Amino acid sequence: MKTEESKRAVMVGIFVLIAIIIFVVGVLTLGGQQKRFISSITVKTLFDDVEGLKVGNNVWYSGVKIGTVKAIDFYGDSQVEVVMNIEESAQRFIRQNAKARISSESLIGNKIIEIFGGTPAAEPIEDGDVLASEANLNTDDIMKTLQENNKNLATITSNFSVISDRLVKGEGTLGTLLTDSTLALNFQNLVASLEQTSVNTVKASRDLSRFTNQLNTEGSLASELLTDTTVFNRLQASMAQLQQATESAAQMTQNLQQTSQKLNNENNAVGVLLSDEEFANTLKQTMQNLETSTQKFDENMEALQSNILLRGFFKKRDKAEKERMEEAEEAGQEPEQQNQ
Structure with missing residues (x-):
């Protein structure tokens, strides 16, 4: 016995x-999952609605679990205050201007708190800091x-069903295009024209x-006109001279028009000569009389030279x-003849 x-x-002892x-293993395992035995700091945040968040839910940062929810009050x-335990090893990565929001591990999974954002210029979080929160889109x-x-x-x-039914029946512009062959042909012609x-x-x-490209070809007239200031200045001077010549012409x-008007005017001598036939005849008769008088004057002079009284004078x-001509020849000069 x-x-x-x-x-x-x-x-029994065994x-x-x-x-x-x-x-003991279970306690250690659960403590490891809840990170009960890891040094941590306390960080708070405020929400208007925690959407079923519970104590013990996880806290994530950049897809990594860094802590758990410690209290909800x-x-x-x-508002609702959520207190979180954050691992000290992750403290240096989370900045004071970071934000917290409530999310889900999956579509129907547990609620979690996701910390995101923050700039490197801000200081890392400290124990007791309060992070700003961002409202999450509600499932409802x-x-x-x-x-x-x-x-x-x-x-x-x-x-769309109504529209397709009207298209099949040929109603409306699009329906007509689909059913009317003439209109379709016209549309094809229009497309061809386009x-x-x-x-x-x-x-x-x-x-x-x-x-x-021809304008930009070096050495061409257009290029010279567009780029060479010397050619342009010469052309400008030529145009100025042409304009001056046009003004002179x-x-x-x-002036010729004014002269022709004066020639056609009977109040001046030239106009009278050109237009007054009677005056022209008179002038012609006067000229004939002068010629006749000159001829008679020559005859009279010859008669005077033959006259005994004046013959000595002419000799x-x-x-x-x-004598004057002989003196001029002796001096080597050409004799000058005078018409008297």
Whole structure:
């Protein structure tokens, strides 16, 4: 009996020891998951709605678990204060201007707190700091939005069904285009015309490009006019001279017109000579009389030279003229003849 009792006591002791070991391992495992044995700091944040967040839920930063929710309490009139345990090893990565928001591990998973943002210029968080919070999109709001989108999609589908039915029946402009062969042919011709216009436009663009290239060709007249200031100044001076010559020609034309007007005027001598036939005849007769008088005067002079009384005078004059010519020949000079 004693031997059996001893065996029973040993078995019970063994089971108790195994139970204690399992308990200790379980405590250590749960403590490791909850990070109970890791040095941490306390950080707070305020939410208007925690959306079912519970104590013990995880805290994430950049997809890494860095702590747990330590406490959830009401704050003020309507806000909720959430106290978080943050690992000291992650403290240096989280800045004081970072924000916290409530999210989910999956679509139907547990709620978590996600810390995000922050700039390197800000200081790292300290124990007892309060982070700003950002409201998360509520699931109910998402469902409402989805319901409204579904209604809009149903309306669009109904309208498209009506439009397609009208198109099949040939109603409206598009329906006519789909059913009327004549209109479709006209539309094809219009498209062909637009294509031809496009081809012509491209050709015109090429011609214009070619023309501009010629303008930019060095040594051409257009290039010289556009770039060489000397050629431009010469051309400008030539144009000024041409304009001056045009003005002079216009002035000359005006003077000729005035002269012709004076010639046609009978109040001056030239006008009388050109237009008065009677005066012209009188002047012609006067000239004839002068010629006749001159001829008679010559005859009278010859008669005087033959006259005995004046013959000595003319001889003396001829003798003096002859002596003067001989003196001039002796002096090596050409004799000057005087008409008297």
